[in-house]
Every structure is written in structure tokens, then in C-alpha cells.
Amino acid sequence: MKKLTFLAIAMIALAIAPLSLGAANPNKxxxxxxxxxxxxxxxxxxxxxxxxxxxxxxxxxxxxxxxxxxxxxxxxxxxxxxxxxxxxxxxxxxxxxxxxxxxxxxxxxxxxxxxxxxxxxxxxxxxxxxxxxxxxxxxxxxxxxxxxxxxxxxxxxxxxxxxxxxxxxxxxxxxxIGMIPGNSGINDVAVDNNANITVYNTTGDVVYDGIKSEVSVPQKGIYIVRSENKTEKVVL
Structure with a gap:
């Protein structure tokens, strides 16, 4: 599997989709x-x-x-x-x-x-x-x-x-339409601030591995977020 750093991911595509973990709905x-x-x-x-x-x-x-x-x-x-x-x-x-x-x-x-x-x-x-x-x-x-x-x-x-x-x-x-906080496909994974998280795409490649509350991924799609004993699917 190919491991990409946060900075490298941010440079992959023109359209970057933010994957926020444990945040409230950002829209007012x-x-x-x-x-x-x-x-x-x-x-x-x-x-x-x-x-x-x-x-x-x-x-x-x-x-x-x-x-x-x-x-x-x-x-x-x-x-x-x-x-x-x-x-x-x-x-x-x-x-x-x-x-x-x-x-x-x-x-x-x-x-x-x-x-x-x-x-x-x-x-x-x-x-x-x-x-x-x-x-x-x-x-x-x-x-x-x-x-x-x-x-x-x-x-x-x-x-x-x-x-x-x-x-x-x-x-x-x-x-x-992504309007319910916690179920929008963007904000539905809550992790501890100091917990290590690993984000995989659907082909099994690691797109992020580290400690962050927000991760940029190269495009919208389905991602698997793993943190300690928790594994959840996120749809962007």
C-alpha cells in the first residue's frame, strides 16, 4: 500500500475535499x-x-x-x-x-x-x-x-x-443532501484529539496516517477511517 503524507495529498488535485473528524456541522x-x-x-x-x-x-x-x-x-x-x-x-x-x-x-x-x-x-x-x-x-x-x-x-x-x-x-x-450533523458524510467520525488515525481509500491505499483532527483527501468518494478499536466508513 502506498502511504502519502498530508502535504503530498494536498498537492494531488485541484479540488481538495476536507475530511473533518468529530466536528459539528460547519454550515450555519x-x-x-x-x-x-x-x-x-x-x-x-x-x-x-x-x-x-x-x-x-x-x-x-x-x-x-x-x-x-x-x-x-x-x-x-x-x-x-x-x-x-x-x-x-x-x-x-x-x-x-x-x-x-x-x-x-x-x-x-x-x-x-x-x-x-x-x-x-x-x-x-x-x-x-x-x-x-x-x-x-x-x-x-x-x-x-x-x-x-x-x-x-x-x-x-x-x-x-x-x-x-x-x-x-x-x-x-x-x-x-448532507444537512444532518454527524451524518453528513463529512463529520461522522469522532476520535480523541491525540488518537492516531489511518484513512484508507476503497482500493486499500493509505491516504493518511497520523494524528490530526482534519485531513485533506484527493477527491470525493468513500473512505475508511480507523482509530484504535474504531473503524467507520465516511462518504464525501
């Missing part, structure tokens, strides 16, 4: 959501609990009607007039966030117009946007696509649609 996450009937709020709270993100409720200055039919009439008028309903509060410390989840119910086949207001109120350059929505029957994909469309300066990860207030599948989705 905001879950911004609009909820009328409570379904989206339920899913947003679940996402916040899973990701350790912070919640921001998007609330209109003028509340929507509490009854279903009058609310749908207001929502349709807003859509047809391309309205931008005013939002009550602003996100504090916007620049501190790396990942922005944006969630809403499906209203008239797409995201409510207040989501347009939110998207136009902030600079998304350098941010990663993760769309999610709640729906009764259809137009999930159209709503997720609309959130992507109105945040063109951001990077985007796979979105998620929840039927009603169901959180079924949310944890699996968050794992898949």
Missing part, C-alpha cells in the same frame, strides 16, 4: 418558512431539530384570512396581480448564514407570492438554497422549481415536498 443554517394552516410550520420545526438550524417565520404585515375560502381568494388575486405582500420582520445577521431552507405551502399551483417578497429582499449570492413545500395533492415539483427560479444567485440542493404535515422521509432527505 436558516430555515425560513411561511405557514398558513400549520403544515409547513410542522415540517420546518422538524428540519430545524434535525439540522440544528435556526427558524425564521415569514409573516405578512396584513394577515391572511383565517378561513379557507377567503384565504384562497386573496392568494389567487395576489398571484394574478403579481403582488408582493409585505413581510413583518427581517432576518437578523443574514450574512452569517450559509444554507437557507425556504419552505411554504402550495398555493394556486406554486409558491405563495409572499415567498417572492422574501426572495427579493435578500442577497443570495454565495448562499445555498434548499426548497421545501407542503401540499395536498399536486404541484409539489412546480412549487419547488419556483423557489429555485426566484433565487437565481444561489446554489441549490435537492428539495423536498411533504404531503400535509407528514415528516415521513424528511430525515432520509436531509441525510442525502
Amino acid at each position: 443554517i436558516l430555515i425560513a418558512y411561511f405557514s398558513w394552516g400549520g403544515n409547513t410550520e410542522t415540517v420546518a420545526n422538524y428540519i430545524a431539530n434535525q439540522t440544528q438550524g435556526e427558524l425564521f417565520r415569514i409573516e405578512p404585515v396584513v394577515p391572511y384570512p383565517s378561513e379557507y375560502t377567503p384565504c384562497t381568494e386573496v392568494a389567487l388575486e395576489e398571484r394574478d396581480t403579481n403582488a408582493r405582500p409585505a413581510i413583518k420582520d427581517k432576518v437578523a445577521n443574514w450574512d452569517d448564514y450559509d444554507v437557507i431552507f425556504i419552505g411554504c405551502p402550495v398555493w394556486w399551483h406554486e409558491a405563495p407570492m409572499i415567498i417572492h417578497t422574501f426572495a427579493e429582499s435578500y442577497d443570495f449570492a454565495g448562499k445555498t438554497v434548499v426548497p421545501f413545500c407542503t401540499y395536498a395533492a399536486t404541484y409539489r415539483d412546480e412549487t419547488l422549481a419556483k423557489i429555485v427560479e426566484i433565487t437565481p444567485d444561489a446554489k441549490h440542493l435537492e428539495g423536498f415536498g411533504a404531503r400535509g404535515s407528514s415528516t415521513s422521509g424528511v430525515t432520509e432527505w436531509l441525510n442525502r
Whole structure:
């Protein structure tokens, strides 16, 4: 097996993938959501609990009607007039966030117009946007696509649609996109600071052997991390 030093590994490729051991999720996450009937709020709270993100409720200055039919009439008028309903509060410390989840119910086949207001109120350059929505029957994909469309300066990860207030599948989705601390494929091996670790690639070559809390590997892929009596797989 070929043993490579940390410095040599760092020089192998242009794209270096950091393998952090025992660290928390490095991303600061905001879950911004609009909820009328409570379904989206339920899913947003679940996402916040899973990701350790912070919640921001998007609330209109003028509340929507509490009854279903009058609310749908207001929502349709807003859509047809391309309205931008005013939002009550602003996100504090916007620049501190790396990942922005944006969630809403499906209203008239797409995201409510207040989501347009939110998207136009902030600079998304350098941010990663993760769309999610709640729906009764259809137009999930159209709503997720609309959130992507109105945040063109951001990077985007796979979105998620929840039927009603169901959180079924949310944890699996968050794992898949690497948003759960400890299960992201980057930060899921905890070792003692002074423990010796050995990192292998899938062909059995040693890509690192020593004492470090962060190791650079030549490319994304599957690695085996061995520390004393612990052996774990890491997917980057």
C-alpha cells in the first residue's frame, strides 16, 4: 500500500475535499418558512431539530384570512396581480448564514407570492438554497422549481415536498443532501484529539496516517477511517 503524507495529498488535485473528524456541522443554517394552516410550520420545526438550524417565520404585515375560502381568494388575486405582500420582520445577521431552507405551502399551483417578497429582499449570492413545500395533492415539483427560479444567485440542493404535515422521509432527505450533523458524510467520525488515525481509500491505499483532527483527501468518494478499536466508513 502506498502511504502519502498530508502535504503530498494536498498537492494531488485541484479540488481538495476536507475530511473533518468529530466536528459539528460547519454550515450555519436558516430555515425560513411561511405557514398558513400549520403544515409547513410542522415540517420546518422538524428540519430545524434535525439540522440544528435556526427558524425564521415569514409573516405578512396584513394577515391572511383565517378561513379557507377567503384565504384562497386573496392568494389567487395576489398571484394574478403579481403582488408582493409585505413581510413583518427581517432576518437578523443574514450574512452569517450559509444554507437557507425556504419552505411554504402550495398555493394556486406554486409558491405563495409572499415567498417572492422574501426572495427579493435578500442577497443570495454565495448562499445555498434548499426548497421545501407542503401540499395536498399536486404541484409539489412546480412549487419547488419556483423557489429555485426566484433565487437565481444561489446554489441549490435537492428539495423536498411533504404531503400535509407528514415528516415521513424528511430525515432520509436531509441525510442525502448532507444537512444532518454527524451524518453528513463529512463529520461522522469522532476520535480523541491525540488518537492516531489511518484513512484508507476503497482500493486499500493509505491516504493518511497520523494524528490530526482534519485531513485533506484527493477527491470525493468513500473512505475508511480507523482509530484504535474504531473503524467507520465516511462518504464525501
